Amino acid sequence: MTTKPPAAPHHDDQAIDVLLRPATWAEYVGQEKVKQQLHVMLTAATQRQEVCDHLLFYGQAGLGKTTLAHLVARELKANLKVTSGPALEKIGDVAAVLTNLERGDILFIDEAHRLNRMIEEVLYPALEARKLNLVVGKGPGARTVALDLPPFTLIAATTRANLLSGPLRSRFGASFKLDYYEPADIGAIVERSANILNMNMTPEAVTAIARAARCTPRVANRLVKRVRDYAQVHGQKTVDVSVVQKTLDMFEIDALGLEPYDRRLLTTIIEKFNGGPVGISTLAAALNDDKGNIGDVHEPFLIITGLLARTPSGRVATELSYRHLGLDVPLNKLI
Numbered sequence: 001m002t003t004k005p006p007a008a009p010h011h012d013d014q015a016i017d018v019l020l021r022p023a024t025w026a027e028y029v030g031q032e033k034v035k036q037q038l039h040v041m042l043t044a045a046t047q048r049q050e051v052c053d054h055l056l057f058y059g060q061a062g063l064g065k066t067t068l069a070h071l072v073a074r075e076l077k078a079n080l081k082v083t084s085g086p087a088l089e090k091i092g093d094v095a096a097v098l099t100n101l102e103r104g105d106i107l108f109i110d111e112a113h114r115l116n117r118m119i120e121e122v123l124y125p126a127l128e129a130r131k132l133n134l135v136v137g138k139g140p141g142a143r144t145v146a147l148d149l150p151p152f153t154l155i156a157a158t159t160r161a162n163l164l165s166g167p168l169r170s171r172f173g174a175s176f177k178l179d180y181y182e183p184a185d186i187g188a189i190v191e192r193s194a195n196i197l198n199m200n201m202t203p204e205a206v207t208a209i210a211r212a213a214r215c216t217p218r219v220a221n222r223l224v225k226r227v228r229d230y231a232q233v234h235g236q237k238t239v240d241v242s243v244v245q246k247t248l249d250m251f252e253i254d255a256l257g258l259e260p261y262d263r264r265l266l267t268t269i270i271e272k273f274n275g276g277p278v279g280i281s282t283l284a285a286a287l288n289d290d291k292g293n294i295g296d297v298h299e300p301f302l303i304i305t306g307l308l309a310r311t312p313s314g315r316v317a318t319e320l321s322y323r324h325l326g327l328d329v330p331l332n333k334l335i
Contacts, residue, residue, distance in 0.1 A: 016197070016225060017221070019196060020192075020193050020196060020197075020221050020224075021067050021070070022067055022071070023074070024071070024074075025039075025071060025075070027192070028064065028067065028068075028071060029181075029185045029188045029189050029192070029217075030064075030181045030182065030185035030189075030217075031063075031064060031068075031178055031179070031181075034068070034176045034177075034178060037174065037176065038055075038068070038072065038176070041053065041055075041173075041174060042072065042075050042076060045076070046075075046076065050151075051103075051104055051151040051152060051153055052072070052076060052153045052173075053153070053172070053173020053174060054127055054153055054154040054155070054156075054171060054172045054173050055072070055153065055154075055155045055156070055172060055173065055174055055175075055176065056112075056155075056156050056157075056158070056161070056164075056169065056172040056174070056175040056176065057069070057155065057156070057157045057158075057175075057176050057178060058157070058158050058159070058160075058161035058175065058176070058177055058178070059159070059177055059178030059179065060159060060178075060180065060216070060300055060301075061159050061216075061218070061297075062216040062217060062218025062219060063178040063179070063180070063181070063216060063217065063218075064178060064217055065110075065157035065178060066108075066110060066157060068155075068176075068178075069082075069106070069108040069155045069157065072106065072153075072155060073106045073108075076104070076106070076153075078104050078105055078106045078153070079102070079104075079105045079106065080105075080106045080108055081097065081100070081101065081105060081106065081107050081108065082108045082110070083097055083107070083108070083109055083110075084109060084110040084111045084114070085109060085110070085111040085112050085113065085114030085115040086111060086114050088109070088115060088119050089116070089119075091118065091119070091122055091134070093119075094119050094122050094123065095122070095132060095134060098126055098132050098149055099132065099147065099149075101149065101150055101152045102150055102152075103150040103151055103152070104150075104151065104152070104153075105150070105152045105153075106152065106153045106154075106155055107152060107153070107154050107155070108155045108156075108157070109154065109155070109156045109157070110157050111157070111158065111159075112156035112157060112158045112164060113158040113159070113160040113161070113163035113164055115168075117165065120165055120167070120168050123154075123168065123171075124167060124168070124171065125146075126149055127154055127171040128171055130148065130149040130150070130151065130152075131146050131147065131148065131149065132146070132147040132148075132149055133145070133146050133147075134146075134147065154172075156172070159296060160296065161175070161177075180214075180215035180216065180300075180301075180304055181215045181216065181217060182215075183210055183211065183215075186210040186213050186215060186216075186217070186220050187206055187207060187210040189210075189217050189220050189221070190206050190209045190210050190213070190220050190223075190224055191206050193220070193221050193224045194206070194224055194239070197224065197225075197228055199224070199227075199228055199231070199239055200237060200238045200239065201238075201239040201240075202238065202239065202240045202241070204240065204241045205227075205239045205240050205241050205243065205244045208241050208244040208245065208248075208255075209223050209224060209227065209244055211255060211256065211257070212244075212248055212253055212254070212255060212256065212257040213257060214257040214301050215301070215304070216301075219257065223247075223248075223253075226247055226251060227239055227243060227244055227247045229247075230243060230246060230247040230250065231243050254324075256305060256307075256324065257301070258302075258307075258324075261298065262298055262301075262302060263325065264287070265283075265287060265294065265298055265302070265308075266302070266307060266308065266317055266321045266324075266325060267325065268283065268286050268287055269283065269308075269315060269316070269317045270317045270321070270322065270325070270327060272286055273286075274330075275316060275317045275322075275330065276309075276311075276313075276314055276315050276316035276317055277311050277313035277314030277315060277316050278314045278315055278316075279314045279315075280294060280295060280314070280315065282314075283314075283315060299315075302321075305320075306318055306320045307320055307321040307324060308321065
């Protein structure tokens with residue numbers, strides 16, 4: 001069983017998310033290559049007393065991009081200013097953010113793929129030449145004013161790096177792809193979170209939560225919180241496998257972490273399209289959903305778990321998906 005620390009103070013759900021976020025590099029589990037590369041960059045910049053190059057973090061939601069931005073700022077002892085792509089709608093919005101930066105500050109833009117092209121064009125000279133070009137006036141009397149910006153670092157995070165324009169991507173000094181986590185790393189994250197929340201959890205329960213966490217730290221922490229809720233309401237002092245299983249059953253999450261929509265997606269391919277292949281547009285119509293939601297949110301995990309295959313002809317349900325759903329495997333699916 002995990003060792004129980006002193007009783008944790010009361011926090012609301014959002015405060016708990018902050019509490020569970022790693023505050024040091026040692027607490028940040030996984031993504032070892034990314035951490036090594038960042039360590040070299042940040043150490044070199046610190047030794048030269050220079051501002052770090054602009055950084056781009058990309059990968060599926062919940063893999064730790066925002067946490068990395070906070071750790072970079074902590075490592076550089078820099079102020080972190082946080083905004084998002086959707087929040088920067090007009091040139092005035094980005095101008096207000098940039099002109100409030102001081103030397104060495106870090107500007108973190110989440111959901112950077114949702115920046116519009118007009119905002120991107122304002123960022124080009126800001127990132128490359130530390131200039132903010134503004135147009136003053138209208139018509140024939142309009143003129144361009146160039147404002148000097150202090151040296152700063154932009155950290156952008158996105159789940160859709162392909163939607164960033166080439167000119168914007170080229171202005172980052174380094175790009176880092178965050179991958180899904182290994183089961184052992186997810187298990188370590190679950191155990192750490194359980195300790196922080198003062199939960200007495202058996203090793204088997206840790207493993208069960210880790211298996212259902214979709215290889216994603218954010219999902220792991222969400223499940224830990226829901227298991228904590230269930231255990232508290234039902235008076236369970238120790239969280240064992242049965243408590244985890246009852247919690248997962250209540251939220252209709254199976255042992256692999258599939259939620260109702262994931263199972264519906266696979267079942268639709270199997271029952272309506274004979275297991276595939278089926279095109280993404282046709283599948284989206286059958287599910288009455290947006291193909292972007294299918295391709296960006298649900299497909300990646302189903303593919304890495306081997307339940308779904310993406311072929312030139314379309315999406316195909318694999319033999320493993322039939323077995324996982326308790327369905328007979330057609331002869332043409334047997335390998």
